[in-house]
Amino acid sequence: MGRLTTHVLDIAAGIPAQGMRIEVQRLAPSTPLGSALTGSDGRCAKALLEGDAFARGQYELAFHVGAYFRERGVVIPDPPFLDVVVVRFGVADGAAHYHVPLLVSPWSYSTYRGS
Numbered sequence: 001m002g003r004l005t006t007h008v009l010d011i012a013a014g015i016p017a018q019g020m021r022i023e024v025q026r027l028a029p030s031t032p033l034g035s036a037l038t039g040s041d042g043r044c045a046k047a048l049l050e051g052d053a054f055a056r057g058q059y060e061l062a063f064h065v066g067a068y069f070r071e072r073g074v075v076i077p078d079p080p081f082l083d084v085v086v087v088r089f090g091v092a093d094g095a096a097h098y099h100v101p102l103l104v105s106p107w108s109y110s111t112y113r114g115s
Helices: 065-071
Strands: 003-005 008-010 021-026 031-037 057-064 084-091 097-099 102-104 109-111
Touching: 057 065, 057 102, 065 084, 084 102
Parallel strands: 003 097, 008 102
Antiparallel strands: 021 031, 021 057, 057 084, 102 109
């Protein structure tokens, strides 16, 4: 059964990014699919999408990093350098596990297809 998961690490503080809001959207046609918050380990409690809800196509994850850093009391400019980090990616096999981690600071981010 295919599924989409994520994991967010605050690399500025060296901790999992607890409480970050993530929105999931399918592209073409644009369809919001839901949102989730990361837990104490920087992961969502369940897969963002799985089974029939996860199919071949283009997707977007919107990570609300500016709000996360403000809520942690990190001094960031207004407007923040990074506010919402959008990761667009393609799913070629809806039966596979796609893991899209985000490593983030107030000034940079990195992502990759994990396992």
